[in-house]
Amino acid sequence: MPMMWLFLTTACLIPGTLSAGGFLDFENKVNPEVWMNASEIIMYNGYPSEEYDVTTADGYILAINRIPHGRAQTGQTASMKWPNMTSQG
C-alpha cells in the first residue's frame, strides 16, 4: 500500500511541475548569447562587426573581430580610439 501512495503522489506532482513552467520555460530563460559566436554577439547587441583571420609568425590562425563604429554612427570610422581586447576562456 505505501507504494501505491508513492505512485499517486508522483503522478500528481509531475504534471504540476510541468505546468508551472519549471521544465518547459528553461530554454526560453537561457541567454541566447550562449549559442552565438563573437560576431553574432556583437551584432545581437546592435554593433557592426568585421571578422578577420590573422596568421601569426608561428602559424596560428587567430580570428579577430573589429567593431568599426558605434551603434548610431553609420559608415564613418572612429578617429583616434584605443583597441579593446577581449578573449574567450
Ligand SMILES: *[C@@H]1O[C@H](CO)[C@@H](O)[C@H](O)[C@H]1NC(C)=O
Ligand atoms: C559566426 O556566425 C556567422 C553567422 O552564422 C558566420 O558568418 C561567421 O563565419 C561565424 N564566425 C565564426 C568565427 O565562426
Ligand SMILES: *[C@@H]1O[C@H](CO)[C@@H](O)[C@H](O)[C@H]1NC(C)=O
Ligand atoms: C574595454 O572594455 C571594458 C568592458 O566594457 C571596459 O571596462 C574598459 O574600460 C575598456 N577599455 C578601454 C581601453 O576602452
